[in-house]
Amino acid sequence: MKIIRIETWASTRVGFVRIETDSRHEGWGQLSPFNADLTAELLHRLLARRTLGTDPIDHEQLIEDLERHNHKFIGTFLYRALCGIDGALWDLRGKLEGKAVCELLGGTPDPMPVYASSMDRKRDAKGVVETLKPWRDACGARAFKIKIMQVNGRDVDVWPGRSEDLLQAMGTEFHDAALLIADANGGYSPDKAIEKSRLLRDCGFSLFEEPCHCQDIPGTARVNVEGVAPVCAGEQDYDLVRWQMIFDANAVAVAQPDLCYTGGLTRCLKIARMAEKAGIPVMPHASNRSMAMLYAMHLMRAIPNAADFLECGIEGDSGPGAPLEPPLRMVDGRVAFPEGPGWGIQVNPDALETFRRDHYRESRQA
Ligand SMILES: [Mg+2]
Known part of the structure; x- marks a missing residue:
C-alpha cells in the first residue's frame, strides 16, 4: 500500500x-x-x-x-x-x-475526566467565577483552570490586583474542587513566582502553570523546587533535547506537551516515555476542542503516566475545530471518545x- x-x-x-x-x-x-x-x-x-x-x-x-x-x-x-x-x-x-488509535497502542477509549479551562483575561474575579460555575453545576466538572497575569508580562498584571482577587475568589467558590490550576503564561519572574506560589497554595491551587517565560528552564526549575505550588509547563516545547533538559532540571512536576506543537502523537509518545522515566505524569496542553484534544485523549488512554484530568477549553463550542463531527462535549465531568476507528470523527x-x-x-x- x-x-x-x-x-x-x-x-x-x-x-x-x-x-x-x-x-x-x-x-x-x-x-x-x-x-x-x-x-x-x-x-x-x-x-x-x-x-x-x-x-x-x-x-x-x-x-x-x-x-x-x-x-x-x-x-x-x-x-x-x-x-x-x-x-x-x-x-x-x-x-x-x-481500532481506535489508543487501542492500537494497547489502551482503551474510556471517557476521559477533564478540567474546565478558561482562557479569559478580560473578566474580573467575579466574572470568571460566574463563567466557571455552570461547568461545575451543569456539566459536572471537578477541576478548573484560570489565567492570571499578563502573557509574558514581566510581573505586570492585566490590571493591579486582578490575579490576587481571582485566586482568592476561586479558592472560596471552588474549595472542594479536585484540581485547581493557575496559568500565568510566563507572566512572572522566578523570584515573584516563588513569592506568589504561597498565595496559590493558600487558595487551594495544586498546580502553577508556566509561571516564567517558556524559554527559562532554570527559572522555571527554581519555582518548582523553591516554591510551594508544583509547576506544570512545556506546552511550547517541541524539541526532545529541551524536554530532557526540563526533566533533568526538575523544572516540572507535571509535563504539558501539546500534541500539535510537538509534531503529533508519535513524537509525543517519546516525550511521555521520557516523563515516565523521570517519574512525572503527562497532562497534555489541549486548550480548544479541535482534533488537538482528540489527539491528547488517545495519548492519555495509551500511556501509564497520564495525569487524572485533561484540559477542556470552555470558550466557544468547538474552538477552531468546528468542522468536526461529532463535537466533543463534557458530560458528568468527562469527555467521551467518539465511536469508530481511528480518531472516530468525521470532517x-x-x-x-x-x-x-x-x-x-x-x-x-x-
Ligand atoms: Mg498554558
Whole structure:
C-alpha cells in the first residue's frame, strides 16, 4: 500500500489534512491551530514529496525521516505541519485495523475526566467565577483552570490586583474542587513566582502553570523546587533535547506537551516515555476542542503516566475545530471518545467549503 495523495484545507486558525492510499483508504489529521494556512503551505513544500509513495503502515519511521531530512528547517512550523501528516496516518491505521488509535497502542477509549479551562483575561474575579460555575453545576466538572497575569508580562498584571482577587475568589467558590490550576503564561519572574506560589497554595491551587517565560528552564526549575505550588509547563516545547533538559532540571512536576506543537502523537509518545522515566505524569496542553484534544485523549488512554484530568477549553463550542463531527462535549465531568476507528470523527464537508475558499492545496504522486 502506498500514499498517493495529500490534501489540506486551512484557515488562518486551523487546518485539516487528508491522506489517501492507492487502495482508496483515507485518514484525517489536523495541522496545529493558528497560522494553519502558512503551515499547510509548508507541509506541501517540505513534507509532501517524501511522504508520497511511502507505505502508511508503521509510519513512525516516516515521521523520523521527515524530521531528519528537514534538519535545516527544525522549528515550530515543521512540527506544526508534521502533526497533520502523523495524525492522518494514525487515523488511517486505525481504520485499516478497525481500532481506535489508543487501542492500537494497547489502551482503551474510556471517557476521559477533564478540567474546565478558561482562557479569559478580560473578566474580573467575579466574572470568571460566574463563567466557571455552570461547568461545575451543569456539566459536572471537578477541576478548573484560570489565567492570571499578563502573557509574558514581566510581573505586570492585566490590571493591579486582578490575579490576587481571582485566586482568592476561586479558592472560596471552588474549595472542594479536585484540581485547581493557575496559568500565568510566563507572566512572572522566578523570584515573584516563588513569592506568589504561597498565595496559590493558600487558595487551594495544586498546580502553577508556566509561571516564567517558556524559554527559562532554570527559572522555571527554581519555582518548582523553591516554591510551594508544583509547576506544570512545556506546552511550547517541541524539541526532545529541551524536554530532557526540563526533566533533568526538575523544572516540572507535571509535563504539558501539546500534541500539535510537538509534531503529533508519535513524537509525543517519546516525550511521555521520557516523563515516565523521570517519574512525572503527562497532562497534555489541549486548550480548544479541535482534533488537538482528540489527539491528547488517545495519548492519555495509551500511556501509564497520564495525569487524572485533561484540559477542556470552555470558550466557544468547538474552538477552531468546528468542522468536526461529532463535537466533543463534557458530560458528568468527562469527555467521551467518539465511536469508530481511528480518531472516530468525521470532517464535515459543508464546513470545509469555507476552508476550501480560504486555502486548499493538494500534492499527488507523479
Ligand atoms: Mg498554558
